[in-house]
Amino acid sequence: MLVNDPAAAHWPFDPSRVELALEFRRRPRGPHGDSLQKLLHRMRWNGDAERGARWILVVVEPNRRWMLAELPFRRNQPVRTFPNEIFTSLAEAEWEVFKRRWAALAGNPLPESIADAPAGT
Amino acid sequence: MPVPGAVDTTAILGYALPLTVSPGEEVRFHLSSPAIARAEAAVARVRCADPDPDGPGLKLVFPGTPIDGVVPLREQPLYPGSCAIVPDAPALAALSGFTAGAFLWPTAPGLDYAGTIAQTVLARWCEETKRGWRLGLDAEGRPEFVVADGTGSWRAVSPHPLLEREWVLLGGSWDPAAREVRITVRSLDPQSGRDRSATVAAPGPAALSWPADTVLTMAGHAAAAGPSPRVIGLYDGKLDRPRLYAAPLPPDALHRLCEALRPDAGDPLLLAAWDLSEGMDTDRVRDRSANRLDGTLLQMPARAMTGANWDGSTRGWTEAPWQYGAIHFHRDDMADAGWEPDLRLTVPADWRPGFYALRLRARTEGAEPVESFVAFFVRAPVGRPSARLAFVASTATFLAYANSALRLDQVHAEAMLEGLIALSPDDVYLQSHRELGLSTYDTHNDGSGWKVSTAARPILNMRPRGATFNYGNDTHVLDWLEHFGETYDIVTDEDIDRHGVGVLRPYACVITGSHPEYVSRPMLDAFDAYQRGGGRHIYLGGNGFYWRIAFHPERPHAMEVRRGMIGLRTWEGEAGEDSLAFTGEPSGTWRTNGRPPQRLVGVGFDAQVFTASAPYRWLDGARDPALAWLTEGIDLDAPLGEFGLRGGGAAGIEVDRVEPTLGSPPGLVWLATADRLGYGGVPVPEESRTLHRGMMGDQNARVRADLVFFTTAGGGAVFSTGSIAYACALTCKDYENNVSRLTRNVLRRFLDPSPL
Structure with a gap:
């Protein structure tokens, strides 16, 4: 059988490389440098294994409003929505999930100076 | 549970049989709702199914029918699982x-x-x-x-x-x-x-x-x-x-x-x-x-x-x-929901062919108003065209993708799509309602691939407000045609499969849409015969004519595919199981069956790109004075399609390339190319002779979308765009843009019977 291994993305995460977070904040849709591409691949491939789920968005209003949600890894388990976490831009949603994933990998949140950095496009 | 604050598209579900009807024939709507006792029904002709406010938006026309009005509902259960x-x-x-x-x-x-x-x-x-x-x-x-x-x-x-x-x-x-x-x-x-x-x-x-x-x-x-x-x-x-x-x-x-x-x-x-x-x-x-x-x-x-x-x-x-x-x-096989019909409509004789849908509304004053659609298609009767132009509803492809759970189940989805997964309320419903039956992109609960898909069950992503891919994207072309007052008939893949080239032959020009990926041998033979017989074919898509499938010889609206050992496959069949049960023919890609798409439409699938779509740049072929009709009013020194609703450009998502070794005709004119797709341009697996780095679009000139034109025997011609994103650039800038202009030039000339 041809299967994908959810644990296959094993690029080593280095919590000191906060410049990669800044790069993502400035250009969430890219193009990205080589290291940021690898970091994003690791985050996106694995999902959020510690939660048994993947951070996702649910469309509330097409191309205008999105809600943070969790997609369980197991089929048939309902999507869990977070009605108070609403985004009006995909870039803000990407940044929010990036911060959560960074914190999960590093064991600590991003430094405030970076977490609060101004958005790019 | 509906998504808080969103339109509820799943509180009522249904399917229409037959999926395609001619004027004068009856279509039956099989409906179910576990919680809503009655709904307001109205039949609509679909001009644009995509509610994105940055595009044309949801555009529906209500002709008024005897079944418009209140419809009582009941719950009709689904019992998946095959047995004897x-x-x-x-x-x-x-x-x-x-x-x-x-x-x-x-x-x-x-x-x-x-x-x-x-x-x-x-x-x-x-x-x-x-x-x-x-x-x-x-x-x-x-x-x-x-x-x-x-x-x-x-x-x-x-x-x-x-x-x-x-x-x-x-x-x-x-x-x-x-x-x-x-x-x-x-x-x-x-x-x-x-x-x-x-x-x-x-x-x-x-x-x-x-x-x-x-x-x-x-x-x-x-x-x-x-x-x-x-x-x-x-x-x-x-x-x-x-x-x-x-x-x-x-x-x-x-x-x-x-x-x-x-x-x-x-x-x-x-x-x-x-x-x-x-x-x-x-x-x-x-x-x-x-x-x-x-x-x-x-x-x-x-x-x-x-x-x-x-x-x-x-x-x-x-x-x-x-x-x-x-x-x-399989314990989750689902080929026929077996629901009783709730509404029956005899399609009036004067209806124009088109994409149609039954709209069902309820709880219209609530925070999550219910608005659900059941799609069907109205064709012109076979051999009795009502226009000189036909648009092909890619029903084989719509069925292949029917209820796709790819983004729900497949580990690679977020990495492939290069960004957070954004689920529609339909996707949220499907995650916990697998009894609807999934698509041929998915695996069964036991890990084996779905090989058969039918329309005798609710299909969430083939209807207005559904996922934009395929059905929704194709309605951007319909909206564009309507905007310019073009009259068109609808023909479906299944009609072409059943009745052959006679379905296409009456038309001066035939358009295939954004992603006509799944093709049976009778369909491919019909397109080939149409082109050779003087027909003019506009292919406004990417990754077309790729998989070899069969429709069931008798059962309506049922298609089968076997994904073999090659091709961009989300599952791989077991060894020895490459042939279709429906017909005995080998399945897999048309490339491995000796008829690559390049032979039919000049270009064939070479890469995916989800990071960003790109514009094309014009090549020397487009500057031939003999093609002035094609480029009239277009600045050949400016990028073509530096805009679009899918990735910000006209070339992207899935793209096709000229490849002479796979059958691109020697007489082909290579008009334009988008060959700077960046590191997000990922080649299809059958493009690799061996393993090496440097295969992505930032280093690999063979990762690209090509735009081509060629003539065929008997005055026929083909124009191909080689990109899924192209169709969703047509309507940008209020329909006045160079992609729209180019396509109008081609359509006008293709409808002109004078020799090319």
């Missing part, structure tokens, strides 16, 4: 000591599906009265054989849970003289830790009273008596050469009986010897014994599967059908 039912017969009811056996390749022993773990393989068992006999796997995945008559129950169970995807001989027998029941398991490959062989006897009765009026079943057992019970205790896996013999048999004799392709029908003790290699394209299972205990399959399990005796000497079942006597049953 053999009608009750005197020979079954009179059974005394006997043996039931088969070869088995279980795919989910001991695994839960919808709250049930135990799985029945072969039975004449009534669950309501708990009487009969049953051969199967218990909740630990161990083979068991049970007989019961209401006064007692006797069971023999093997100590070893079965392994997934390993063949075993399985048998259960009752010996009244010895007062014994017995389970026999023999691993066909007992080496290296795989052996699960065992023979276990347990006390049994001297006599039994069987249940009356109870069907015999394969891959499940009857919930109740009667000729058409609901079947429960379903089974995931293959079943090969099931047998029923009117005497207890020792293991060697059982093995010989199951191995024999045609056991002696004159043996009076042979009760049944089913040959599942007969009638691959039917829902019949054939018994070769003198009793003729033929049965019927429900919910279309996978046929033409390799049996325990497949030896690798062939990969096509038609060459050695006796090696393909297995059926793979």
Whole structure:
């Protein structure tokens, strides 16, 4: 059988490389440098294994409003929505999930100076 | 639960049959809602199905019909899972000591599906009265054989849970003289830790009273008596050469009986010897014994599967059908919801062909108003066109993607899409409602691929407000045509498959949409004959004419694909299972079947790109004065399509390339290319001769979208854009942009009968 291994993305995460977070904040849709591409691949491939789920968005209003949600890894388990976490831009949603994933990998949140950095496009 | 604050698109669901109708014909709407008692129905002609406010937005026209108004609703359940039912017969009811056996390749022993773990393989068992006999796997995945008559129950169970995807001989027998029941398991490959062989006897009765009026079943057992019970205790896996013999048999004799392709029908003790290699394209299972205990399959399990005796000497079942006597049953197969119709509409004779949908509204004042659609298509009657232009509804592709759970289930989805997954309320519903049946992109609960898709069930992503891919994207082309006042007919893939080139021939020009990926041989022959016969074909898409499929020869709106060992496949079929059960033809990509898309439309699928779409740049071919009609009003020094609703450009998502070695015509004019797709341009797997770095679009000039034109025999011509994103650039800048202008130039010229 041809299967994908959810644990296959094993690029080593280095919590000191906060410049990669800044790069993502400035250009969430890219193009990205080589290291940021690898970091994003690791985050996106694995999902959020510690939660048994993947951070996702649910469309509330097409191309205008999105809600943070969790997609369980197991089929048939309902999507869990977070009605108070609403985004009006995909870039803000990407940044929010990036911060959560960074914190999960590093064991600590991003430094405030970076977490609060101004958005790019 | 609806998504808070969003339009509820799933509180009411339904499907339309037939999926495609001509004016004057009746379409039936099969509806269900567990919670809403009545809805406001209205039939709409769909101009744009995509509600994105950055594009044309949802555009529906309501002609007014007799069924517009309040429709009462009821819940109609879905019962997924395939099985076989053999009608009750005197020979079954009179059974005394006997043996039931088969070869088995279980795919989910001991695994839960919808709250049930135990799985029945072969039975004449009534669950309501708990009487009969049953051969199967218990909740630990161990083979068991049970007989019961209401006064007692006797069971023999093997100590070893079965392994997934390993063949075993399985048998259960009752010996009244010895007062014994017995389970026999023999691993066909007992080496290296795989052996699960065992023979276990347990006390049994001297006599039994069987249940009356109870069907015999394969891959499940009857919930109740009667000729058409609901079947429960379903089974995931293959079943090969099931047998029923009117005497207890020792293991060697059982093995010989199951191995024999045609056991002696004159043996009076042979009760049944089913040959599942007969009638691959039917829902019949054939018994070769003198009793003729033929049965019927429900919910279309996978046929033409390799049996325990497949030896690798062939990969096509038609060459050695006796090696393909297995059926793979799935507990989640869903081919026919079986709902009763709630509304019937005779399509008025004066309706224009088009994409149509029944809209159902309820709770319109609430925070989550209900607005759900059921799609259908209105064609011009075959051979009686009402326009000079036809748009092909890619119904084979719509079915292939029907209820795709790719973004829900597949590990790679977020990495492939280069960003957070954004689920629609339909996707959220599908995550916890797998009973709808999934798409041919998905895997069944047991990990095997979905090979068959039908329209006799609700399809969430082929309707307005649904996912934009395919159906939604194609309506951007329809909206663009309507904006410029072009009159068009709709023809469907299935009509082309059934009726051939006669469906296309009446039209001066035919447009295929954003992603006509799935094509049967009759369809490909029809497009080829149309082009050679002077037809003019505009292909406004990417990754077209890629997979070889078949429609079912008789059953409407059912298609089949086998994903072989090559191609951009989200699952891989088992070795030897490359050929279609529906027709016996090889499946896989058209490239591996000797007819790459480049031969038909000049370009063929070469890469995906989800990071960002790009513009094309014009090439010298476009500057030929003979093509001034094509480029009129367009600045050839400016990028083509530096905008678009899919990734911000006209070239992206899935893209096609000119490739002479795969059949791009020598007379082709290479008009433009988008060959700077960046690192997000990922080539398809069949593009790699070997493994090396440097294959992505930032380093690889063969990762690109090409735009081409060529003429064919008899005054025909082809214009291809080689990009899925192209269709969603047409309407940008209020329809006045260079992609729109180019396409209008081509359409105007293609509709002009003067020679090219």
